[in-house]
Each structure stands twice: as structure tokens, then as C-alpha cells.
Amino acid sequence: RIxxxxxxxxxxxxxxVEEALKLGEEMVKQCIQPDIITYNLLMHGMCNTGKYEExxxxxxxxxxxxxxxxxxxxxxxxxGYCKAEKIEEGQNLFDELVDKKVSLxxxxxxxxxxxxxxxxxxxxxxxxxxxxxxxxxxxxxATYSSLIYGMCxxxxxxDAKHLLEEMRKEGLLPNVICYTALIGGYCKLGQxxxxxxxxxxxxxxxxxxxxxxxxxxxxGYCKxxxxKEARKLLSEMAKSGIVVD
RNA sequence: AUCACAAGUCA
Numbered sequence: 001r002i003x004x005x006x007x008x009x010x011x012x013x014x015x016x017v018e019e020a021l022k023l024g025e026e027m028v029k030q031c032i033q034p035d036i037i038t039y040n041l042l043m044h045g046m047c048n049t050g051k052y053e054e055x056x057x058x059x060x061x062x063x064x065x066x067x068x069x070x071x072x073x074x075x076x077x078x079x080g081y082c083k084a085e086k087i088e089e090g091q092n093l094f095d096e097l098v099d100k101k102v103s104l105x106x107x108x109x110x111x112x113x114x115x116x117x118x119x120x121x122x123x124x125x126x127x128x129x130x131x132x133x134x135x136x137x138x139x140x141x142a143t144y145s146s147l148i149y150g151m152c153x154x155x156x157x158x159d160a161k162h163l164l165e166e167m168r169k170e171g172l173l174p175n176v177i178c179y180t181a182l183i184g185g186y187c188k189l190g191q192x193x194x195x196x197x198x199x200x201x202x203x204x205x206x207x208x209x210x211x212x213x214x215x216x217x218x219x220g221y222c223k224x225x226x227x228k229e230a231r232k233l234l235s236e237m238a239k240s241g242i243v244v245d
Numbered sequence: 246a247u248c249a250c251a252a253g254u255c256a
């Protein structure tokens with residue numbers, strides 16, 4: 001069963017969801033009962049290929065079989081709904097989970113927070129962040145990178161920067177993803193001088209830009225018409241050992 | 246370590 005689940009995970013990661021489903025049927029024929037993990041994997045695969053309706057079917061099937069959804073099941077489905085632009089549905093599932101009095105974790109919160117951030121509903125996103133804190137669940141880098149991204153996306157880059165400082169106060173160390181999101185915000189506004197400052201700050205904390213960080217900055221310089229600086233970054237990237245593509 | 250969440254270019 002573990003072997004099958006592992007195989008299914010492999011298929012899903014390759015995007016071969018049909019094959020994963022076949023493996024699920026094959027399990028049943030071998031008299032190996034799919035467990036909740038099997039279902040979680042399949043639902044995740046469906047969601048990631050845009051077939052969230054299929055995932056919902058699996059969810060129902062799961063309940064009919066008397067397999068109880070766990071926290072992973074919920075986060076997969078909440079994410080699936082949100083990525084299909086059905087935030088309301090995602091929120092409903094979240095509320096259902098809250099009612100169950102099961103202990104929530106940061107991943108479920110982060111999933112919903114990210115959805116609100118992408119939609120530009122920062123009030124809802126920040127309210128959820130406060131909510132998780134009140135329940136004693138610590139926000140993580142994923143929480144903040146979504147929030148920072150969301151703030152930047154509506155042009156409130158200074159608020160985003162402030163969130164980064166808030167992280168430190170909470171004893172969370174901003175990682176390269178948080179910084180990259182913030183840099184992206186400054187780039188979008190053409191504030192390349194600020195980008196320099198952030199880079200400086202990063203290196204003072206020993207955080208190195210990665211391929212995505214460089215891509216964001218190069219794009220920023222190109223769009224602000226500074227091709228010289230963009231080229232400079234490209235060679236700097238190569239020098240830092242990143243495989244340039 | 247059998248499963249879930251965050252940042253990028255072009256389309």
C-alpha cells in the first residue's frame with residue numbers, strides 16, 4: 001500500500017494523473033485498500049491539473065467508503081477550490097474544518113491566506129493571520145511571503161516591507177522567497193534603488209539571491225530601460241554558480 | 246521522510 005502510494009505520488013509529480021488513477025484501481029484489484037493518503041494524492045493530482053470537479057468526486061467517494069478526511073485532505077481541497085477561483089467554496093471547507101474542532105495548522109491557513117492575497121483582499125488575509133496567532137499557530141515564511149506578495153501586488157510595497165520587519169520581531173527569519181516577493185514589488189514600481197537596498201540587507205543576513213530572485217531583478221531593470229544593469233546581474237548570477245537558462 | 250501551503254520571464 002505504501003509502495004502504491006509512493007508510485008502514485010511519483011505519477012502525480014510528473015503530471016501523469018491518468019496513470020495515477022489507474023494505479024488506484026489496480027490497488028483495489030489486488031485487494032489492497034486505498035487509504036486516505038491514496039485519496040489525498042489523487043485529489044492533489046486532480047487539483048493540480050485543473051480538474052477540481054474530479055477531486056470533489058473522489059472526496060465524496062472517500063466519505064462513502066467511510067474514510068475520514070484528514071487535515072491534508074482539507075488543505076488539498078481548499079487549495080483546489082481556491083486555485084479554481086472558488087474561494088467561497090474554499091472558505092466553506094475551512095469553516096467546516098474549524099467546526100470540527102480538529103486542530104488546524106499553518107498550512108490550511110496559508111492556503112487560504114494566499115488565495116485572499118492573490119485576489120487583493122488583504123483585509124481578509126491579515127485577519128486570518130491574526131486569527132491563526134490567536135489560536136497559537138505561528139505564521140510561517142509561507143504565510144508572510146503570501147502577504148508580502150499581496151501587498152506588493154496592490155502597490156503597497158512599504159506595507160510589504162513592514163511585514164518583513166514584523167517577521168523579525170516575531171523571531172521568524174525571512175527567507176529568500178520573502179525577499180524575492182518584496183523585490184518584485186519594488187521592481188514593478190521601477191524603484192530599482194530600493195532593490196539595491198534590499199539586496200544589501202539580504203547579504204547582511206547571509207541570504208543569497210537565487211535564480212528566481214535574479215530573474216525578477218533582471219526583468220525589473222529591463223523594463224526600466226537599464227539594460228546595462230540587467231546584463232551585469234546576468235553575469236553576477238553566473239558567477240554565483242547558478243545555472244543560467 | 247508514503248500525502249498538503251509561499252516568490253520569477255514569455256505566452
